[in-house]
Amino acid sequence: MTRYKGSCFCGAVEIEANGTPEAMGYCHCNSCRSWSAAPVNAFTLWKPENVTVTKGAEFVGHFAKTKMSDRQYCTRCGGHLMTNHAPLGLVDIYAATLPSLKFSPGVHVNYAETVLPMKDGLPKLKDFPAELGGSGVAVPE
Numbered sequence: 001m002t003r004y005k006g007s008c009f010c011g012a013v014e015i016e017a018n019g020t021p022e023a024m025g026y027c028h029c030n031s032c033r034s035w036s037a038a039p040v041n042a043f044t045l046w047k048p049e050n051v052t053v054t055k056g057a058e059f060v061g062h063f064a065k066t067k068m069s070d071r072q073y074c075t076r077c078g079g080h081l082m083t084n085h086a087p088l089g090l091v092d093i094y095a096a097t098l099p100s101l102k103f104s105p106g107v108h109v110n111y112a113e114t115v116l117p118m119k120d121g122l123p124k125l126k127d128f129p130a131e132l133g134g135s136g137v138a139v140p141e
């Protein structure tokens with residue numbers, strides 16, 4: 001099985017993702033922008049059983065503004081690690097946290113909230129796919 005290693009900014013926390021992500025893409029929502037301090041969040045979604053904290057679990061901090069997103073970060077350096085979307089059964093590991101994974105985005109979500117339009121020809125969803133509880137509505141680039 002393919003393993004992808006990642007760590008926080010200081011290296012106190014190490015994580016590992018196994019196999020292949022369920023989906024990859026970009027989220028343009030206000031929450032992602034605010035949390036990441038970046039114009040978009042490049043996400044990779046994994047089944048929770050394929051994600052493990054291999055070092056420094058005691059440094060993993062959690063912040064859940066809503067039940068949908070348990071945001072996890074390193075309490076030493078503040079570096080972001082991943083967001084557990086428990087109701088969806090998916091964990092978002094930020095693409096930048098897994099440098100050995102080839103990032104192959106397939107979709108843009110929450111594009112209605114974008115501050116950085118990206119004309120890359122990929123599908124743009126107004127919010128989330130219907131199978132994840134969204135409208136599934138596509139919007140122009």
Ligand SMILES: [Zn+2]
Pocket residue numbers: 008009010011012013074075076077078079
């Ligand atoms: Zn750290």
Ligand SMILES: [Zn+2]
Pocket residue numbers: 027028029030031032033041110
């Ligand atoms: Zn988002």
